[in-house]
Amino acid sequence: MEALLISVPYVSNAFICLQAASVNIIVGSHVWVEDPVLAWIDGKVIRINGQEVHVRTATGKMVVKEIPKVFPKDTEAPPGGVDDMTKLSYLHEPGVLQNLATRYELNEIYTYTGNILIAINPFQRLPHLYDSHMMEQYRGAALGELSPHVFAVADVAYRAMINEGKSNSILVSGESGAGKTETTKMLMRYLAYLGGRSGVEGRTVEQQVLESNPVLEAFGNAKTIRNNNSSRFGKFVEIQFDKSRRISGAAIRTYLLERSRVCQISDPERNYHCFYLLCSAPPEVREKYKLGDPKCFHYLNQSNCYELDGVDDSHEYLAIRRAMDIVGISEEEQEAIFRVVAAILHLGNIAFAKGKEIDSSVIKDEKSRFHLSMTAELLMCDAKSLEDALIRRVMVTPEEVITRTLDPDSALGSRDALAKTTYSRLFDWIVEKINISIGQDPNSKSIIGVLDIYGFESFKHNSFEQFCINFTNEKLQQHFNQHVFKMEQEEYTKEEINWSYIEFVDNQDVLDLIEKVFNLKADKFKLLQKPGGIIALLDEACMFPKSTHETFAQKMYQTFAKNKRFTKPKLSRTSFAISHYAGEVTYQADLFLEKNKDYVVAEHQDLLTASKCPFVAGLFPRLPEESSKSSKFSSIGSGFKGVLEAIRISCAGYPTRRSFYEFLVRFGVLAPEVLDGNYDDKVACVMILDKMGLKGYEIGKTKVFLRAGQMAELDAKRAEVLGNAAKKIQRQIRTYIAHKEFVSLRKAAIQLQSCWRGMLACKLYEQLRQEAAALKIQKHFRRYVARKSYITMRSSAITLQTGLRAMSACSEYRFRKQTKAAITIQAHLRRHRAYSYYRSIQKAVIVSQCGWRRRVARKELRVLKMAARETGALKEAKDKLEKRVEELTWRLQLEKRLRVFFI
Numbered sequence: 001m002e003a004l005l006i007s008v009p010y011v012s013n014a015f016i017c018l019q020a021a022s023v024n025i026i027v028g029s030h031v032w033v034e035d036p037v038l039a040w041i042d043g044k045v046i047r048i049n050g051q052e053v054h055v056r057t058a059t060g061k062m063v064v065k066e067i068p069k070v071f072p073k074d075t076e077a078p079p080g081g082v083d084d085m086t087k088l089s090y091l092h093e094p095g096v097l098q099n100l101a102t103r104y105e106l107n108e109i110y111t112y113t114g115n116i117l118i119a120i121n122p123f124q125r126l127p128h129l130y131d132s133h134m135m136e137q138y139r140g141a142a143l144g145e146l147s148p149h150v151f152a153v154a155d156v157a158y159r160a161m162i163n164e165g166k167s168n169s170i171l172v173s174g175e176s177g178a179g180k181t182e183t184t185k186m187l188m189r190y191l192a193y194l195g196g197r198s199g200v201e202g203r204t205v206e207q208q209v210l211e212s213n214p215v216l217e218a219f220g221n222a223k224t225i226r227n228n229n230s231s232r233f234g235k236f237v238e239i240q241f242d243k244s245r246r247i248s249g250a251a252i253r254t255y256l257l258e259r260s261r262v263c264q265i266s267d268p269e270r271n272y273h274c275f276y277l278l279c280s281a282p283p284e285v286r287e288k289y290k291l292g293d294p295k296c297f298h299y300l301n302q303s304n305c306y307e308l309d310g311v312d313d314s315h316e317y318l319a320i321r322r323a324m325d326i327v328g329i330s331e332e333e334q335e336a337i338f339r340v341v342a343a344i345l346h347l348g349n350i351a352f353a354k355g356k357e358i359d360s361s362v363i364k365d366e367k368s369r370f371h372l373s374m375t376a377e378l379l380m381c382d383a384k385s386l387e388d389a390l391i392r393r394v395m396v397t398p399e400e401v402i403t404r405t406l407d408p409d410s411a412l413g414s415r416d417a418l419a420k421t422t423y424s425r426l427f428d429w430i431v432e433k434i435n436i437s438i439g440q441d442p443n444s445k446s447i448i449g450v451l452d453i454y455g456f457e458s459f460k461h462n463s464f465e466q467f468c469i470n471f472t473n474e475k476l477q478q479h480f481n482q483h484v485f486k487m488e489q490e491e492y493t494k495e496e497i498n499w500s501y502i503e504f505v506d507n508q509d510v511l512d513l514i515e516k517v518f519n520l521k522a523d524k525f526k527l528l529q530k531p532g533g534i535i536a537l538l539d540e541a542c543m544f545p546k547s548t549h550e551t552f553a554q555k556m557y558q559t560f561a562k563n564k565r566f567t568k569p570k571l572s573r574t575s576f577a578i579s580h581y582a583g584e585v586t587y588q589a590d591l592f593l594e595k596n597k598d599y600v601v602a603e604h605q606d607l608l609t610a611s612k613c614p615f616v617a618g619l620f621p622r623l624p625e626e627s628s629k630s631s632k633f634s635s636i637g638s639g640f641k642g643v644l645e646a647i648r649i650s651c652a653g654y655p656t657r658r659s660f661y662e663f664l665v666r667f668g669v670l671a672p673e674v675l676d677g678n679y680d681d682k683v684a685c686v687m688i689l690d691k692m693g694l695k696g697y698e699i700g701k702t703k704v705f706l707r708a709g710q711m712a713e714l715d716a717k718r719a720e721v722l723g724n725a726a727k728k729i730q731r732q733i734r735t736y737i738a739h740k741e742f743v744s745l746r747k748a749a750i751q752l753q754s755c756w757r758g759m760l761a762c763k764l765y766e767q768l769r770q771e772a773a774a775l776k777i778q779k780h781f782r783r784y785v786a787r788k789s790y791i792t793m794r795s796s797a798i799t800l801q802t803g804l805r806a807m808s809a810c811s812e813y814r815f816r817k818q819t820k821a822a823i824t825i826q827a828h829l830r831r832h833r834a835y836s837y838y839r840s841i842q843k844a845v846i847v848s849q850c851g852w853r854r855r856v857a858r859k860e861l862r863v864l865k866m867a868a869r870e871t872g873a874l875k876e877a878k879d880k881l882e883k884r885v886e887e888l889t890w891r892l893q894l895e896k897r898l899r900v901f902f903i
Ligand SMILES: Nc1ncnc2c1ncn2[C@@H]1O[C@H](COP(=O)(O)OP(=O)(O)OP(=O)(O)O)[C@@H](O)[C@H]1O
Pocket: 121, 122, 123, 124, 125, 126, 174, 175, 176, 177, 178, 179, 180, 181, 182, 183, 227, 229, 230, 231, 232, 454
């Protein structure tokens, strides 16, 4: 059977170290160095000090590395990467990773390595990659004609089957979550497209296989740390073709189901999906099976994860029921399947306590009893028989039948063993049912098989499962080595080159350590072979009831003490380490014996065979004694594995090859005289290689075959020659450029200066003009301001003067008025004074006159008096005179009074 490989790594996890790079690193070389963040970073060699290389990385950092840790970078690699790794000039880890990463950036998730396809998980839907248009394009296209694609691989397998009439296998390998299952689906879709035929009831075989997937996934997939829907079993899908190369049937073969997951899960993983689906079933279903919250079941509550993001388990339950209908699982069978699933959950809740006798156990409490009776009810077997099957063992000796009880720990082991066996039998039944539903073609002429298998595993704790997986991968690796080696040889033969001394990377010694057997005479266990490898020792240990994992480990330590591939870790009594081709793995042998015993405990077998439920009884058909005690390894066949091992193997031969023309184009510069000499291409190549002093290369009919590292050596020399030539050219060009630059600079300077001066004069003129204008403006402005202030002042002065004049006229007028009034007053006063004076004078005159007259009168009076006396006449005269005197006295009185009044 021919085989093709699809390998699906995560970008960051590829592991290859193929080419000793050290020899050809020189100052100025572009190289890759390890980086703690980016894994690898490119840089340029700045200095080499003995074994130390100083590199300036692309991020500008200086790092110092030892020469063997520095890898040359192909500066001429195409920017979009190469679609086939064998086209890379340097086959080393950074080169390969860089190529994959470059392509991944461009959404090119597929890359070839010869006829192996590497697929990178895109973690996003890329529908354009898989539509019918794409399928049409790849139909009949030769490998390498179109961009790398999973369809191309399937196409090659199909064409080879048609042309050579041979069956083919496509192997899909990789880490968990890498995309194996998705890739397998794509392969099947394409194969069904090529060999399409309407299947049963109008459904194609491909449809039927894909429709069976949900059922298979519900019982065989679980959430793991890496993948929410991780397949916990290996799968080989066999697509059968009739003689006209149309699909005539298909079969799904599963193997290595992870049985331990049924009883043991770690946070944040989950058990198989079906348990959670059933716990989310409609209430009447849950009531029927007495199920409830998954947190109540020991097999589910060891992890805190019960739900999946974006998945509704109750919907999924209904969907699975529908899928089971489609697959042809009847209503009764579905009922029985879920009854068994529920029984396993109840079984896990049965706890044991110490019994009264030594090393005996009993059902722990009422709760456990309830679960025991529920388990028995669901499995339709007798509760007492179930209890006995869990805690008692019957040993038949020639003399008697001995019944012994198990201690609580062993009873728990017994319970878990029953759960695991029942579950794996159920899974096998479902697979078988699916196969019947899809339909097999017993007369098929050829098949194309798709093997979906876990890659090599190495965890902190590695148990029997990892041992099986890694052993399988070792077997696959050997097959792969031989396969690729054969292809290499074919190429070498075609090119007629000598390949007899090619070292073949062989892992036979690891396989010997694991599976070797020596043919010896029969012993008392009727074995025809005496154990030689670990598996044989394990089988042997399983045969002896008294063996423990410690005795098994001790036996291994003794047997393989001198084996280079086997080591005993210090401070451990049960661990052992194997140097696999992909690295060393330390295994813990603690559960190897239990896990290797693939046979059903007789008591469990008897119990379930006697079940009243035909479905349950059918899961445990009575088997002949021999076959019921087979060990695991009887079923492990040879397979295939590999990620980038093709490159590794290629490196053992002539990993780099170039056609004569390509070689001359690339390396002609190393010997220009050869190019000028008009030699034949082949001769020219030999001359160049000899001139370079290379040994061990081969010249084929059309190509030059180089040993690992020789390409880098030639490249380094080419880089040196090109570097020297470049330096010379650079020198000349720099002189020319410098002179040209100087002349143009000078011209530019003069031009700049004249322009600058002109600009300065213009600026000065403009400044002067502006100054004159400013002066003029200032003058006019000042005049205007002065005039304006003069006019203001003048009008103010006039106003002031008018005011002052008015004021002085007013005061003059007032003065005059006052003067006139004063004069009037003075006149009146003077008149009054004059009049008063006059009056006083007048009065005085009158007074003096009166006085005088009085004196005259008196003198007359006295004369009269003297006459009156002398005569009566004189008397009258006297009276008259007296009257006169009285009158004058009154007048004087009046005058005095008037005078007082006027004063
Ligand atoms: N070609 C692809 N296109 C789109 N998505 C993909 C592709 N390959 C893988 N995936 C995504 O990666 C997830 C994991 O892929 P898958 O289940 O195929 O991995 P696996 O290798 O089979 O893992 P396991 O070994 O754990 O079963 C898928 O659910 C899907 O989302």
